[in-house]
Amino acid sequence: xxxxxxxxxxxxxxxxxxxxxxxxxxxxxxxxxxxxxxxxxxxxxxxxxxxxxxxxxxxxxxxxxxxxxxxxxxxxxxxxxxxxxxxxxxxxxxxxxxxxxxxxxxxxxxxxxxxxxxxxxxxxxxxxxxxxxxxxxxxxxxxxxxxxxxxxxxxxxxxxxxxxxxxxxxxxxxxxxxxxxxxxxxxxxxxxxxxxxxxxxxxxxxxxxxxxxxxxxxxxxxxxxxxxxxxxxxxxxxxxxxxxxxxxx
Amino acid sequence: xxxxxxxxxxxxxxxxxxxxxxxxxxxxxxxxxxxxxxxxxxxxxxxxxxxxxxxxxxxxxxxxxxxxxxxxxxxxxxxxxxxxxxxxxxxxxxxxxxxxxxxxxxxxxxxxxxxxxxxxxxxxxxxxxxxxxxxxxxxxxxxxxxxxxxxxxxxxxxxxxxxxxxxxxxxxxxxxxxxxxxxxxxxxxxxxxxxxxxxxxxxxxxxxxxxxxxxxxxxxxxxxxxxxxxxxxxxxxxxxxxxxxxxxxxxxxxxx
Numbered sequence: 001x002x003x004x005x006x007x008x009x010x011x012x013x014x015x016x017x018x019x020x021x022x023x024x025x026x027x028x029x030x031x032x033x034x035x036x037x038x039x040x041x042x043x044x045x046x047x048x049x050x051x052x053x054x055x056x057x058x059x060x061x062x063x064x065x066x067x068x069x070x071x072x073x074x075x076x077x078x079x080x081x082x083x084x085x086x087x088x089x090x091x092x093x094x095x096x097x098x099x100x101x102x103x104x105x106x107x108x109x110x111x112x113x114x115x116x117x118x119x120x121x122x123x124x125x126x127x128x129x130x131x132x133x134x135x136x137x138x139x140x141x142x143x144x145x146x147x148x149x150x151x152x153x154x155x156x157x158x159x160x161x162x163x164x165x166x167x168x169x170x171x172x173x174x175x176x177x178x179x180x181x182x183x184x185x186x187x188x189x190x191x192x193x194x195x196x197x198x199x200x201x202x203x204x205x206x207x208x209x210x211x212x213x214x215x216x217x218x219x220x221x222x223x224x225x226x227x228x229x230x231x232x233x234x235x236x237x238x239x240x241x242x243x244x245x246x247x248x249x
Numbered sequence: 250x251x252x253x254x255x256x257x258x259x260x261x262x263x264x265x266x267x268x269x270x271x272x273x274x275x276x277x278x279x280x281x282x283x284x285x286x287x288x289x290x291x292x293x294x295x296x297x298x299x300x301x302x303x304x305x306x307x308x309x310x311x312x313x314x315x316x317x318x319x320x321x322x323x324x325x326x327x328x329x330x331x332x333x334x335x336x337x338x339x340x341x342x343x344x345x346x347x348x349x350x351x352x353x354x355x356x357x358x359x360x361x362x363x364x365x366x367x368x369x370x371x372x373x374x375x376x377x378x379x380x381x382x383x384x385x386x387x388x389x390x391x392x393x394x395x396x397x398x399x400x401x402x403x404x405x406x407x408x409x410x411x412x413x414x415x416x417x418x419x420x421x422x423x424x425x426x427x428x429x430x431x432x433x434x435x436x437x438x439x440x441x442x443x444x445x446x447x448x449x450x451x452x453x454x455x456x457x458x459x460x461x462x463x464x465x466x467x468x469x470x471x472x473x474x475x476x477x478x479x480x481x482x483x484x485x486x487x488x489x490x491x492x493x494x495x496x497x498x499x500x501x502x503x504x505x
Contacts, residue, residue, distance in 0.1 A: 045378070048381075050378050050382065070386070074384040074386070075384075077381070077382060078384050080382070081382075082382040084375045084378065084379055085375070086375060088374060088375035089379075090376055090380075091370075091374075091376070101383070105384045150379075154383075
């Protein structure tokens with residue numbers, strides 16, 4: 001279970017997260033939506049300890065990751081897989097080596113097991129033929145799927161997705177959504193997905209949180225957000241920039 | 250008005266913040282020394298990149314710096330000083346100053362800039378975040394091999410630079426003043442003490458550590474996109490050059 005309690009973060013002198021609190025239950029797919037610059041990616045980086053909160057707590061299975069030592073944090077991170085917006089593949093290694101490196105971090109697999117797991121992970125994301133390709137030779141969608149394969153190869157208990165479908169065509173977006181559903185159904189993974197695409201809310205979300213300027217504007221079921229009369233929620237859901245809230249053009 | 254007053258103050262604060270962050274990174278680096286075995290292959294790769302592949306440019310620069318020292322000595326000696334003293338001047342200049350200094354400055358451009366660009370690009374494309382998310386220690390995985398490789402390989406490069414610098418000096422002395430190899434070596438031995446060579450190696454280790462650790466620091470804390478990487482690379486070259494000149498003076502004042 002992931003618990004976030006009263007999380008505050010400033011970057012430079014700008015407050016980005018202003019006292020966020022929420023919980024993600026085991027097995028749940030939790031989608032965080034919000035406008036660009038609302039603090040979604042910053043929030044996600046707190047969940048895996050890439051950023052430290054100014055105050056507040058992030059608890060993973062009851063452990064406050066902000067208070068852990070470096071070694072303890074590494075242990076907790078082994079439960080978590082993260083898919084980055086750009087894929088974040090290591091560009092000096094082939095796709096297969098990227099996944100193998102992730103597996104070597106666990107130090108419990110033999111060379112043969114690593115080879116098998118790389119193959120298996122690439123088959124799941126339909127990239128079996130791309131093992132020897134370099135990241136520079138991949139399309140945007142392939143990079144994202146390779147990033148998925150790298151994260152899923154470690155059999156994580158939690159998956160964090162940062163804008164998994166941004167910049168992809170509708171068919172590829174559908175494919176990525178199906179992959180996320182597959183992970184959830186087959187591996188019972190708890191997922192946190194950061195996005196501004198409503199299609200993900202409709203297709204894969206169990207629960208939705210809307211972030212607005214670093215604060216929770218909505219936290220509830222996908223069906224509830226559709227019916228919400230809150231102006232901030234309405235504006236985001238309709239994508240209508242003329243609605244009279246916040247700044248005007 | 251306030252902005253004009255606070256601008257230099259903010260600059261001074263940022264300077265000391267930077268120094269503090271650099272030393273914190275060095276602490277993390279020493280902590281990661283325990284994982285050197287895990288990163289041994291990476292370290293050997295970096296030794297090849299930093300050391301072996303720098304040999305051609307080191308040979309070229311040291312050869313010419315030795316040659317120009319001989320030419321200038323010959324010009325200044327004219328007919329008053331015996332010509333074999335060119336060997337003394339070239340030997341002392343190359344071993345004590347030219348080989349470590351020229352090698353350090355050349356490698357700031359070749360090695361320092363490359364390291365910052367590599368690590369900086371990894372930072373802005375979230376590859377370092379990805380490493381951390383996979384439970385790797387990015388300092389142990391990225392910085393330790395580069396700093397170790399630099400610190401170990403620089404002395405070897407300086408030895409090569411010493412040899413070719415002195416050799417270049419003799420070639421030039423022979424061509425300009427018709428100094429034979431026997432005379433040149435006689436002059437070389439005149440003022441030579443083994444400490445001169447050891448001092449060059451002390452400089453090499455210091456410069457190797459300084460160049461690679463400064464380059465890693467600027468790469469690791471790169472911000473922004475391609476422009477940020479470019480800026481970090483430029484800062485690395487400038488800061489490393491100034492640091493080398495400063496360390497050169499400090500080491501000379503301490504050991505000579």
